[in-house]
Amino acid sequence: MISSVLLALLVVLGVILFVPPLRRALISNRMLKFFRRILPQISQTEQEALDAGTVWWDGDLFSGKPDWNKLLAYPKPKLSAEEKSFLAGPVEQLCAMLDEWHITRELHDLPPHVWQFIKDNGFFGMIIPRQYGGHGFSALAHSEVVMKISSRSGTAAVSVMVPNSLGPAELLLHYGTEEQKDYYLPRLAKGKEVPCFALTGPDAGSDAGSIPDFGIVCHGEFNGDENVLGMRVTWEKRYITLGPVATLLGLAFKLHDPDGLLGDEKDLGITLALIPTHTPGVNIGRRHFPLDAAFQNGPNSGKDVFIPMDWVIGGRDGIGCGWRMLMNCLAAGRSISLPATSTGAAKLAARTSGAYSRVRVQFKMPIGRFEGVEEALARIGGNTYMMDAARVMTVGAVDLGEKPSVISAIVKYHLTERGRQVINDAMDIHGGKGICMGPSNYLGRNYQHIPVSITVEGANILTRSMIIFGQGAIRCHPYVLREIRAANDSNAARASVEFDRALMGHIVFSIGNGMRSLLHGLTGGYLASAPGSVGPEVQGYYSQLTRFSAAFALLADISLLVLGGSLKRRERLSARLGDILSMLYLCSATLKRFKDDDRPAADLPLLHWSMRDALYRMQEAFDGLMGNFPGGAVGMRLLRFLVFPLGKSFSPPSDELSHKVAKLMLTPGEARDRLTTGIYVPESAEEPLGILEQALRCAVVSEAVESKLRAAVKAGRIPAQREEKITAALKQRVITTNELELMGKMETLRRRVIMVDDFPADFGSEPHAGPEPAETIPEMAAEVTHDTASQQPARTLD
Numbered sequence: 001m002i003s004s005v006l007l008a009l010l011v012v013l014g015v016i017l018f019v020p021p022l023r024r025a026l027i028s029n030r031m032l033k034f035f036r037r038i039l040p041q042i043s044q045t046e047q048e049a050l051d052a053g054t055v056w057w058d059g060d061l062f063s064g065k066p067d068w069n070k071l072l073a074y075p076k077p078k079l080s081a082e083e084k085s086f087l088a089g090p091v092e093q094l095c096a097m098l099d100e101w102h103i104t105r106e107l108h109d110l111p112p113h114v115w116q117f118i119k120d121n122g123f124f125g126m127i128i129p130r131q132y133g134g135h136g137f138s139a140l141a142h143s144e145v146v147m148k149i150s151s152r153s154g155t156a157a158v159s160v161m162v163p164n165s166l167g168p169a170e171l172l173l174h175y176g177t178e179e180q181k182d183y184y185l186p187r188l189a190k191g192k193e194v195p196c197f198a199l200t201g202p203d204a205g206s207d208a209g210s211i212p213d214f215g216i217v218c219h220g221e222f223n224g225d226e227n228v229l230g231m232r233v234t235w236e237k238r239y240i241t242l243g244p245v246a247t248l249l250g251l252a253f254k255l256h257d258p259d260g261l262l263g264d265e266k267d268l269g270i271t272l273a274l275i276p277t278h279t280p281g282v283n284i285g286r287r288h289f290p291l292d293a294a295f296q297n298g299p300n301s302g303k304d305v306f307i308p309m310d311w312v313i314g315g316r317d318g319i320g321c322g323w324r325m326l327m328n329c330l331a332a333g334r335s336i337s338l339p340a341t342s343t344g345a346a347k348l349a350a351r352t353s354g355a356y357s358r359v360r361v362q363f364k365m366p367i368g369r370f371e372g373v374e375e376a377l378a379r380i381g382g383n384t385y386m387m388d389a390a391r392v393m394t395v396g397a398v399d400l401g402e403k404p405s406v407i408s409a410i411v412k413y414h415l416t417e418r419g420r421q422v423i424n425d426a427m428d429i430h431g432g433k434g435i436c437m438g439p440s441n442y443l444g445r446n447y448q449h450i451p452v453s454i455t456v457e458g459a460n461i462l463t464r465s466m467i468i469f470g471q472g473a474i475r476c477h478p479y480v481l482r483e484i485r486a487a488n489d490s491n492a493a494r495a496s497v498e499f500d501r502a503l504m505g506h507i508v509f510s511i512g513n514g515m516r517s518l519l520h521g522l523t524g525g526y527l528a529s530a531p532g533s534v535g536p537e538v539q540g541y542y543s544q545l546t547r548f549s550a551a552f553a554l555l556a557d558i559s560l561l562v563l564g565g566s567l568k569r570r571e572r573l574s575a576r577l578g579d580i581l582s583m584l585y586l587c588s589a590t591l592k593r594f595k596d597d598d599r600p601a602a603d604l605p606l607l608h609w610s611m612r613d614a615l616y617r618m619q620e621a622f623d624g625l626m627g628n629f630p631g632g633a634v635g636m637r638l639l640r641f642l643v644f645p646l647g648k649s650f651s652p653p654s655d656e657l658s659h660k661v662a663k664l665m666l667t668p669g670e671a672r673d674r675l676t677t678g679i680y681v682p683e684s685a686e687e688p689l690g691i692l693e694q695a696l697r698c699a700v701v702s703e704a705v706e707s708k709l710r711a712a713v714k715a716g717r718i719p720a721q722r723e724e725k726i727t728a729a730l731k732q733r734v735i736t737t738n739e740l741e742l743m744g745k746m747e748t749l750r751r752r753v754i755m756v757d758d759f760p761a762d763f764g765s766e767p768h769a770g771p772e773p774a775e776t777i778p779e780m781a782a783e784v785t786h787d788t789a790s791q792q793p794a795r796t797l798d
């Protein structure tokens with residue numbers, strides 16, 4: 001009897017589930033009503049942001065079962081011969097011309113000859129196609145140029161990157177009329193126009209959609225014609241990079257048509273226009289000094305400035321499309337500039353911190369061999385390795401035609417934050433060398449200016465807590481966007497069918513991820529999919545990422561179901577979900593980098609450190625999410641069982657692994673060069689970085705000589721006092737005369753490295769002389785040759 005009842009119930013359930021009209025009537029339509037109630041209200045600007053860009057690898061990570069073979073099959077991003085030539089030629093020359101102390105402390109601007117060099121060599125036209133006189137470079141080349149310049153001068157890097165990022169050139173390329181492109185793009189490419197773009201104002205920062213700046217459609221006088229259709233625009237902007245020197249102002253404002261001159265609609269929406277800064281009524285204000293940085297940045301404003309309608313980007317067809325234009329361009333532009341500058345600063349910090357830690361001696365031992373310094377060096381090396389991997393993979397996606405809006409937010413946030421951590425660690429290692437400003441300080445300005453990158457192109461707090469998961473959950477999830485579109489469909493019959501299909505797929509998707517998450521948790525992830533061609537040293541990482549991808553997809557669905565529209569306000573929970581997605585992406589990029597580099601064994605410490613650190617961070621983000629999830633203790637225990645049925649198993653990188661990373665950074669060689677490839681390394685022995693590189697090579701060889709002396713003293717063969725020790729060591733042939741000269745070179749170089757600049761007591765109060773001249777290096781110390789150092793001379797890395 002009981003079996004018959006159960007069979008009948010199963011038959012009824014089967015009919016309901018597998019007969020779509022019945023399923024819709026009894027289940028899906030009811031769920032549709034519920035879904036519409038919990039669906040958060042989305043403004044027009046939010047909707048346009050959600051619609052912007054494309055979904056790439058982030059979609060696989062949301063799927064719960066990423067296709068690793070697809071990721072690894074993407075070609076390794078490579079520079080063209082022309083791009084390599086530009087980096088080795090004009091970029092190298094530009095870096096050699098730059099003196100950041102002179103720029104930031106004395107001129108508060110780039111020198112005129114540097115500005116001219118930038119314009120003459122087409123640095124403003126890197127993204128502009130050749131047909132308009134630009135270089136037509138790839139996103140990778142754009143990133144490499146900005147990264148290299150930023151390792152030398154943040155001022156120059158910002159000045160070069162802004163015209164090639166979100167601004168008039170990119171907007172014109174995608175949305176301008178042919179007339180606008182033909183006129184402005186050649187002028188921008190050749191530096192005849194200096195562009196800026198004005199979006200942010202005093203009352204509209206992160207909430208840029210609420211900009212109060214406005215234009216009124218009207219007729220007015222222009223070029224002698226008194227009946228020109230146009231608009232009177234009023235605005236107040238601030239924080240506009242290149243604003244004080246711009247000749248062409250890109251402007252965002254809300255356009256209104258109260259007299260119906262363009263049609264029946266009164267409020268036309270956010271609109272973008274190009275306005276020459278000499279236009280009557282345009283007020284280019286004075287300068288801001290963001291943390292005393294010298295790049296040109298300032299406010300501008302205008303009141304009832306009349307501009308003709310054809311100054312709107314895209315002409316009349318572009319009216320009201322401004323926010324969509326900005327979001328689509330930002331999806332690509334945010335992937336390039338700030339990740340490049342942050343990575344350039346991190347690579348400089350990595351190269352200098354490793355060298356300084358080998359050269360600087362305390363307690364008769366290089367400071368890099370103290371465990372506390374090793375810990376900081378390991379963070380610097382591991383973070384820099386992962387940052388560069390994410391930078392390259394992301395610009396590679398842009399070059400494949402993607403506009404990865406969610407990924408661009410991930411790399412903007414995490415690379416600027418990791419860059420901040422790297423610079424902080426580098427400052428701790430350098431100590432007084434890092435904090436005393438002057439021409440010989442190669443770190444101080446980066447430390448001072450790193451919060452600027454944290455603030456712009458989407459403040460980091462907002463990006464982490466609202467954008468990464470908030471946008472990713474809708475754009476990247478295989479079913480949520482389909483459900484939202486169905487819920488917003490005014491055609492009831494079509495909405496019912498489409499929602500039913502999406503809902504059934506979503507249910508199967510969630511159940512599958514729940515089962516996979518539990519299975520992988522019970523088996524430690526060893527049954528999760530991983531490509532077989534990646535090598536045993538990294539194969540386990542792919543399995544763990546597959547496991548965490550399934551767990552992430554499951555918790556994302558549960559969060560959306562339980563919290564609905566309130567998740568938009570539960571920013572801490574959203575941030576933790578975003579952290580998990582971000583770590584999945586950063587780990588994917590790191591593994592792809594290792595494969596694309598042909599799996600160099602010397603890089604394994606960097607790979608292992610960065611992966612284990614990220615897996616631990618991911619685990620803690622899961623733990624924080626589940627520990628604060630609404631629903632009481634029972635719900636939390638259930639979630640933990642599905643994700644960590646056997647408990648948490650990941651720990652931070654071990655001390656032994658950190659030691660290996662630190663040793664790699666202390667030692668000249670291919671691994672250290674790969675870690676810091678692409679930055680500017682001057683060859684001159686008078687450059688602070690050049691001296692440091694020379695001292696590092698000398699230290700490697702002189703340490704062996706010093707070791708022989710210590711052993712002889714310990715054995716009682718020679719006395720411990722310095723003068724007597726050297727005399728006895730030469731007499732007993734413990735060391736040779738050449739080795740003694742090498743030690744003298746090392747002492748001179750070491751002193752030059754650790755010395756800092758000093759100034760007159762009244763420095764800063766009146767026009768003053770510069771710092772005292774740096775101590776000169778004796779002739780014998782000016783060069784460390786192959787015979788003494790057994791290392792390649794310093795070179796600029798492309």
